[in-house]
Amino acid sequence: MTDSTGKVVYKRILLKLSGEALMGDAEFGIDPAVIDRTSVEIKQLVDAGIEVALVIGGGNIFRGVSLAASGMERTTGDYMGMLATLINALSMQDALERHGMEVRVLSALAVKEVSEPYIQRRAVRHLEKGRVVIFAAGTGNPFFTTDSAASLRGLEIGAQLVLKATKVDGVYSADPMKDKNAVRYSTLSYDEVLAKKLGVMDATAIALCRDQSMPVRVFNMNKPGALMRIMMGEDEGTLVQ
Numbered sequence: 149m150t151d152s153t154g155k156v157v158y159k160r161i162l163l164k165l166s167g168e169a170l171m172g173d174a175e176f177g178i179d180p181a182v183i184d185r186t187s188v189e190i191k192q193l194v195d196a197g198i199e200v201a202l203v204i205g206g207g208n209i210f211r212g213v214s215l216a217a218s219g220m221e222r223t224t225g226d227y228m229g230m231l232a233t234l235i236n237a238l239s240m241q242d243a244l245e246r247h248g249m250e251v252r253v254l255s256a257l258a259v260k261e262v263s264e265p266y267i268q269r270r271a272v273r274h275l276e277k278g279r280v281v282i283f284a285a286g287t288g289n290p291f292f293t294t295d296s297a298a299s300l301r302g303l304e305i306g307a308q309l310v311l312k313a314t315k316v317d318g319v320y321s322a323d324p325m326k327d328k329n330a331v332r333y334s335t336l337s338y339d340e341v342l343a344k345k346l347g348v349m350d351a352t353a354i355a356l357c358r359d360q361s362m363p364v365r366v367f368n369m370n371k372p373g374a375l376m377r378i379m380m381g382e383d384e385g386t387l388v389q
Contacts, residue, residue, distance in 0.1 A: 157381040160199040160275060162302035163190070163311045164295065164349075167207035167236055169369060176208055178236065183243040189375045190280065191247045198379060199275040201305055202282045203298040204240060206232030226290035230257055233294060237284035238262060250279040256288030256297075268304045275305060295353040303360050310362055311378065312349060313369035318386035319348050335387045348388060357388070364388040 165186070172179030193200050209232035234255055241251045252274045255263040263284060264270065274281050286297040295312075302310040319341075322330040338358035341348050348354065348366055357364055367374050367385030378384045 162307040164298035167205035205294040230285040256285040295349040299353040317368040
């Protein structure tokens with residue numbers, strides 16, 4: 149989707165950020181410099197008239213799967229992870245508002261003191277009014293990842309593209325940090341991702357996108373301007389379709 153006129157080619161997108169991405173170089177928690185830089189990139193999209201929704205993971209604070217492996221009941225661990233995503237959502241809301249954007253946090257778990265309940269029509273209305281919408285608490289169900297939440301919410305709000313922000317510039321045949329011969333894929337089919345177990349997103353998320361023909365683009369959020377280049381239709385990262 150390249151536009152030779154220099155105009156954006158997407159009207160509404162869903163951006164998935166991992167909790168780990170918010171850590172920066174720290175071992176846990178939130179790096180203020182990271183969320184500030186991310187906010188600047190998102191503001192460029194909002195200023196261009198693009199409607200932006202976010203799903204943020206919680207792995208920088210808590211990972212239910214890890215504790216479940218150590219003996220914690222999985223459902224309890226997953227609910228704790230959902231609350232971690234709410235902490236990240238509130239942090240991102242604050243950063244975006246400091247850059248002059250209107251933001252609403254919609255949570256799949258009812259925490260009315262700090263967020264609105266997730267209602268699909270309300271989310272769409274916020275987007276239509278130019279507000280950034282942050283979806284917190286995943287799908288609200290244990291055993292589902294925030295990747296699955298990103299695919300689900302992207303479909304529910306009628307996004308044209310789901311963006312998966314990572315620390316590398318796309319999907320590789322192997323870990324590029326460990327294998328110098330790893331090759332970056334420019335495009336992949338959903339079935340190739342599943343068959344090769346490339347780990348773009350979890351299998352449930354990819355299958356959901358495949359069944360509804362929702363394209364997914366994996367890119368490096370730490371690369372300045374990458375997000376806007378994608379909005380302009382440029383070949384950035386890896387496109388799964």
